[in-house]
Amino acid sequence: xxxxxxxxxxxxxxxxxxxxxxxxxxxxxxxxxxxxxxxxxxxxxxxxxxxxxxxxxxxxxxxxxxxxxxxxxxxxxxxxxxxxxxxxxxxxxxxxxxxxxxxxxxxxxxxxxxxxxxxxxxxxxxxxxxxxxxxxxxxxxxxxxxxxxxxxxxxxxxxxxxxxxxxxxxxxxxxxxxxxxxxxxxxxxxxxxxxxxxxxxxxxxxxxxxxxxxxxxxxxxxxxxxxxxxxxxxxxxxxxxxxxxxxxxxxxxxxxxxxxxxxxxxxxxxxxxxxxxxx
DNA sequence: CCTTGAACCTGCGGGC
DNA sequence: TGCCCGCAGGTTCAAG
Numbered sequence: 001x002x003x004x005x006x007x008x009x010x011x012x013x014x015x016x017x018x019x020x021x022x023x024x025x026x027x028x029x030x031x032x033x034x035x036x037x038x039x040x041x042x043x044x045x046x047x048x049x050x051x052x053x054x055x056x057x058x059x060x061x062x063x064x065x066x067x068x069x070x071x072x073x074x075x076x077x078x079x080x081x082x083x084x085x086x087x088x089x090x091x092x093x094x095x096x097x098x099x100x101x102x103x104x105x106x107x108x109x110x111x112x113x114x115x116x117x118x119x120x121x122x123x124x125x126x127x128x129x130x131x132x133x134x135x136x137x138x139x140x141x142x143x144x145x146x147x148x149x150x151x152x153x154x155x156x157x158x159x160x161x162x163x164x165x166x167x168x169x170x171x172x173x174x175x176x177x178x179x180x181x182x183x184x185x186x187x188x189x190x191x192x193x194x195x196x197x198x199x200x201x202x203x204x205x206x207x208x209x210x211x212x213x214x215x216x217x218x219x220x221x222x223x224x225x226x227x228x229x230x231x232x233x234x235x236x237x238x239x240x241x242x243x244x245x246x247x248x249x250x251x252x253x254x255x256x257x258x259x260x261x262x263x264x265x266x267x268x269x270x271x272x273x274x275x276x277x278x279x
Numbered sequence: 280c281c282t283t284g285a286a287c288c289t290g291c292g293g294g295c
Numbered sequence: 296t297g298c299c300c301g302c303a304g305g306t307t308c309a310a311g
Contacts, residue, residue, distance in 0.1 A: 174304060
């Protein structure tokens with residue numbers, strides 16, 4: 001499910017509710033998700049005060065006053081909702097944090113591809129999960145030359161490369177297709193050939209698409225919800241994702257003849273693009 | 280080191 | 296109605 005815009009939206013929804021709050025009860029409803037929950041998770045969290053909520057890549061970080069940071073990842077189908085006091089758990093609610101303001105923070109994930117772990121706050125960046133990560137796409141550390149250099153010599157197709165979190169973080173299957181369309185680059189292009197102007201265009205496209213998606217509160221296809229339970233709206237802003245056979249904007253060609261937007265599979269994932277506009 | 284493909288898990292929609 | 300298939304926003308691991 002969630003790519004950078006969705007995770008960012010969830011963090012923005014959680015922060016005002018959780019900032020400075022103390023965890024007064026922890027409901028661990030199964031042994032783990034993709035990975036087992038840390039040993040003694042409930043005991044560790046009990047009584048801890050959350051400093052604030054922030055995002056790194058597609059991870060949600062909750063640094064606490066115990067020198068540890070609670071780290072959550074939503075995987076494919078995860079959501080985190082703010083509920084009121086007296087909330088009754090439903091199917092796939094796996095972890096619930098009760099706060100001293102009466103709110104319940106509920107992590108629900110049907111496919112259980114999400115994860116929850118604890119990491120030392122002062123050495124977060126050296127944690128296994130973050131060590132090899134590429135730059136944040138919306139930061140100054142991400143630029144045409146930086147991307148070009150990361151892609152140099154790579155043989156994989158560009159679509160696969162920009163979803164590789166070591167190249168740049170936060171871009172997933174939807175925004176990869178959308179960004180490549182915006183940049184006019186074929187998803188099948190050998191990534192090492194994306195240099196110079198092409199790399200610059202792709203960087204600008206990735207930034208633009210992610211910013212616009214954040215403004216819309218992310219994209220709700222099936223599972224994803226904002227922390228208040230409402231839908232994101234950027235799915236209405238897709239140009240190519242899921243638009244197989246439709247004309248792309250401004251395309252004057254006859255869709256009946258050209259087939260319009262095409263769906264292919266790369267690395268086991270669907271890719272959508274316009275073979276005429278993307279080279 | 281790079282690249283590829285499979286695996287993890289549940290749910291939904293389409294075709295028969 | 297039921298069954299089977301393919302598909303779904305991510306990451307990790309093994310093997311070549």
